[in-house]
Amino acid sequence: MNDSPVDPDAATEIADVLRLSQELALRYIDSLDKRDIGVATDHQTLHAALGKPLSDEPLPPQQVIEELFEAADPGVVATSAGRFFGFVEGGVLPAALGADWLASTWDQNPAFYVLSPAAATAEEVVSQWLLDLLRLPAEASVGFTTGAQLANVAGLAAGRHHVLKAVGWDVEADGLQGAPPVTVVVGEERHATIGRALRFLGLGERNVTVIPADAQGRLDPSALASALRDVDGPLIVCAQAGNVNTGAFDPFQEIAELCHESDGWMHVDGAFGLWAAASPRLRHLTSGVELADSWAVDAHKWLNVPYDSAIVACAHPDSHRSALALHAPYLIRHTDALRDGSDWTPESSRRARVFAIWAALRSLGRKGVVSMIETCCEHAESFAAQLATHPEIDILNDVVLNQVLVRMGDDDERTRQTARRVQEQGRSWLADTVWHGKAAIRISVSDHATTAADVTEAVRTIISAAEQQL
């Protein structure tokens, strides 16, 4: 039998590796204030540094960690710095980071209660906390996923089960071949992950009824009413809390009424926008969202936990579990009273990412969650107000949440070049997008670490970059 490649004095080895990892992690965190957000290296250099031949012999773990840090760090984008405004990327709260380290140390698998009573119970508790904070029905079921992508898959899988069961079809057993057709209705401005979820579920990305959206990207309820007039049979309607460009919210109350009049299932993609429900000041944006049948929301975006972490919630636990639960004779089950996490998510084995959510919520408390969400939105308002004072800069959206769309001199090229130049300067980071066929810069404030000074500095950088493009 081969000897283990791990040092016989494993405890000392692990302690040394963890101490070294902590030192390197702190070195990285200390660098966040000063370092360029983007990377100063190229793919070839990174490949040369990381792409050494795989050795035949084991290497000491400390050497491996040192090598990894030296090789990868130059290629790390500082997305958790307060000066990063690209995509919709959250930062990392200290308690969440610590809990994530513990989750890896414990190496727990929350697929089944028997594998980790601690993770299963934490999932149960965190589910209730989240439903309460997001003002969703307390009896809803919750699954923990890698991101809103899989939360969308899970919510729509539950919907597919529910609407087909209502017409006597068992989609899990019999698939979609020969099934009664399901009408899927989406807004024109749905996120790309809705299309991919429909693809995974055999419903088809193109085989949808698309409802036009208004200037902010909100689904038009009168067009939905007309579209649903002719629908007979299984129906799923996808709505959105937080458009990825504008931050706008669909009119949930009207959508829910129309969808449920036709016995449809309403799914809400609320990857970041659903967090508005936690804030008394912003809650009006999500009015009626609680009437939906399923919801997807990320934790790694606006709750500022490390990747990868999201939840799906479902108002019909039976449909949720029927669509997703795993069955095999060797799987040890407990009673329904104890949570088997794999019943509620498309995954089987997975990390206990719930511990980071637990720690984030405990460390923030209700007031901290509200303050983090509202402060990000105030920074977004400040971005818009400061940039709008420039005669050649237009703000394209109503800034209702944490997203700001900016355009320079009604000029696509100048707008794109401005974004590029800001990225090259390294102090702030934002990306360009396309909104209604025109180039725009998309600013997203989603990090607890962002300060008013970060915003003012980014505004100055954007204006100076825009002026260089004249």
Ligand SMILES: Cc1ncc(COP(=O)(O)O)c(C=O)c1O
């Ligand atoms: C509205 C919306 N839905 C879904 C997603 C996908 O989220 P994830 O990347 O966490 O899967 C995003 C990501 O930006 C989003 O903004």
